[in-house]
Amino acid sequence: MTTNTRRPIQEEIGQNQPFESSRHEALIALLRTADMVRRCIADGLSLHGITPQQYNVLRILRGAGENGVPTLTIADRMVERSPGVTRLLDRLEGKGWARRRRCDEDRRRVYCEITDTGLELLMTLDPVARRSGLMAMAGVTDPEVAGLLEALAGIRSGMSGS
Amino acid sequence: MTTNTRRPIQEEIGQNQPFESSRHEALIALLRTADMVRRCIADGLSLHGITPQQYNVLRILRGAGENGVPTLTIADRMVERSPGVTRLLDRLEGKGWARRRRCDEDRRRVYCEITDTGLELLMTLDPVARRSGLMAMAGVTDPEVAGLLEALAGIRSGMSGS
């Protein structure tokens, strides 16, 4: 049984002065919480020799199906943006999980696809990721989840037109 | 004026299938939003040749005052954990913003302090970070901020006893 006492971040990061505003506090809390969640997921996946980013790319490739996805489109769709998609794919290709193919109509483009081995890997990984994910989110109530989604959407929309 | 339409992440990351649960959706939204916020802050600071992690450490050093902080305590207090504190400090020391000193009572420990140059730098940086921070959080309402803090605290507390 976990002692589910909710600690304020101020205490967690050993800060002796109060935050200047609850907006600022929420910002710090957001960054810290996401970092913890990220590590939780990464821990689960690392046992299978894959990083969250690589897992994310593989899922995008699977979602795209037969046709594959152009390299930069992958970057757009990633949960956490990364400028290193090319090299990420280098590694996935090296491990035999992905494959690349030049587009014939527009020879600048490279279409990326998942291989059968990659699909099999995902079959193993999906439950693992699912479990770590649920574990990470175990501490929030259902109504809080709804509010969380709203607030996060607000933050993102407020930032897009910076 | 920004068009403040709140888009669901499903659309943002070009996912054609709905999420399996709103918990899962919230998890993805959390990671993505935090990533955007992190980049927003990093952009602001990068003009001054410093990374968010380095800025964070400098603030911790300033908060600790005269006595300084032992290296590993810094790691504990960071918003986003990092095992590379030693090297982070190497860089800060190299730029003349921080200084290290062996503890006499316990010679294993190294106390880290901020220099005067470091303090001056923070004077410049604080308003910059503050501005990017508020900009990042511009899209949420006050009541949402309160709920956000609660939900995030819930997630963190639910994870500590994993």
Add this chain to the structure above:
DNA sequence: GCGAGATAGTTGACATATCAAATAATGACT
């Protein structure tokens, strides 16, 4: 005081991230 074990920090090897060019193909305009 001596050795087992814990603790604080550093280091080396390697993976990954980041940014600014470089390359290559396309499209639009002259």
Add this chain to the structure above:
DNA sequence: AGTCATTATTTGATATGTCAACTATCTCGC
């Protein structure tokens, strides 16, 4: 056809993150 701007991707240099040893120091029990 020939130049120019644009788009898609790759590459190189460099910074940073990560993990697993490793060193040095301390603490405790004997």
